[in-house]
Amino acid sequence: MAEYAATGEMPEVLFWVGCAGSFDQRAQRITKAFAQILDKVGVQFAILGKEEMCTGDPARRAGNEFLFQMMAYNNIQTLNMYGVKKIVTACPHCFNILKNEYPPLGGTYEVIHHTTFLQQLINDGRVRMKEGGEFKGRKITYHDSCYLGRGNNIYEAPREVLQAMDVELVEMKRCRTNGLCCGAGGAQMFKEEEAGLTRVNFDRSAEAIDTGATIIAANCPFCTTMLTDGVKNKEKEDNVLVMDIAEMVAKSLAD
Numbered sequence: 001m002a003e004y005a006a007t008g009e010m011p012e013v014l015f016w017v018g019c020a021g022s023f024d025q026r027a028q029r030i031t032k033a034f035a036q037i038l039d040k041v042g043v044q045f046a047i048l049g050k051e052e053m054c055t056g057d058p059a060r061r062a063g064n065e066f067l068f069q070m071m072a073y074n075n076i077q078t079l080n081m082y083g084v085k086k087i088v089t090a091c092p093h094c095f096n097i098l099k100n101e102y103p104p105l106g107g108t109y110e111v112i113h114h115t116t117f118l119q120q121l122i123n124d125g126r127v128r129m130k131e132g133g134e135f136k137g138r139k140i141t142y143h144d145s146c147y148l149g150r151g152n153n154i155y156e157a158p159r160e161v162l163q164a165m166d167v168e169l170v171e172m173k174r175c176r177t178n179g180l181c182c183g184a185g186g187a188q189m190f191k192e193e194e195a196g197l198t199r200v201n202f203d204r205s206a207e208a209i210d211t212g213a214t215i216i217a218a219n220c221p222f223c224t225t226m227l228t229d230g231v232k233n234k235e236k237e238d239n240v241l242v243m244d245i246a247e248m249v250a251k252s253l254a255d
Contacts, residue, residue, distance in 0.1 A: 001014060001046040002049070003046075004082075010083065012043055012044045013038075013043065013045045013112075014046055014048070015038070015046070015089070016048075016052065016098065017031055017047055017048075017052060017089075017090075018091040018093075018221070019054050020222065020225075021090055024221060026221070026228070027225075030224070030244040030247060033246045033247040034090050036250050037121075037127065037250050037253065041121060041127050042126070051078050052078075053071055053074055054071055055071065055075060055094050056069070056070075056072045056075075057093045058190055059187075061187035062187040062190070062191075072101075072105050072107070073105060073106075075102075076102060076105055084109060087109050087110070087111045087112070088112045089111070089112075089113065089114065090114040090219075090246060092146075092219060092220045093220070095111055095112075098111045113157075114219070115158040115245050115246075118161050122160070122164050129164055129253065130252055130254045131254075132166075133166070135215070135251075136165065137167070138167055138215060139167075139170055139212055139214055140162060140167040140168065140170070140213050140214070140216075140217050141172055141208050141211040141217070142158060142162060143179070143204070143219075143223055143227060144176060145182070145218070145222075145223045146179070146185045148220070149179050150177060155176050155177075158219050161249065162245065165248060165252050170211045170212065171211070172207045172208055172210075173207065180200070180207065181204070182200065182222065182223040182226035183199060184201070184223065185222070189222050199233075205229075205233065205234060206230070208227065208240075209231065209234055214240060217244075218243070218244055218245070224244055
């Protein structure tokens with residue numbers, strides 16, 4: 001973003017990478033896949049790089065309001081300094097907090113989740129899929145992440161992107177408004193679990209495996225981690241893949 005500002009230009013979108021997308025090895029592959037798509041279809045985008053801080057979502061969910069506000073004000077100052085208007089992110093947690101919880105603090109932007117952005121690019125004819133691509137006819141189930149689904153009522157866009165790849169979409173019993181959390185939301189990703197009979201992600205992964213799908217499509221780096229762990233727990237990692245929708249699109253792009 002600093003390079004764009006130096007030349008007085010403004011990119012089409014700011015890609016908010018997020019902590020998982022920056023530092024987690026598995027999530028870095030999602031970041032790269034999404035960046036490759038944007039590059040290939042000619043979307044002019046920028047990142048904040050080292051100027052991007054955590055949005056403060058885990059701090060607020062864990063109850064540290066002071067830390068959240070400190071982080072949020074820092075980010076808002078940076079975004080407003082660059083005159084950012086449109087943000088796209090591959091993390092529903094970043095998406096939710098930037099869209100819904102930054103405006104009262106002075107940070108008002110058009111915030112789009114990457115699955116919605118991909119759907120728009122497909123509808124506009126900028127993203128075109130290969131005929132008979134890698135996923136054509138494959139049995140795929142889709143996991144609604146909490147912050148995209150119940151939190152922001154976005155159910156259709158990710159499914160439309162999957163349908164554009166000619167997949168056979170099989171729904172889990174608990175999906176859409178009745179979807180089940182992967183177990184990582186509300187800052188649970190960063191704390192030890194409490195005593196119980198099973199782990200939430202084991203239950204959710206079992207539901208996904210029971211559909212007979214060979215791929216579990218996700219839209220969130222936390223969900224991807226939790227579902228992958230659940231698939232490993234069932235010893236199904238050789239038969240069932242967990243993939244972010246952006247990774248699937250990157251493999252399906254027409255030349």
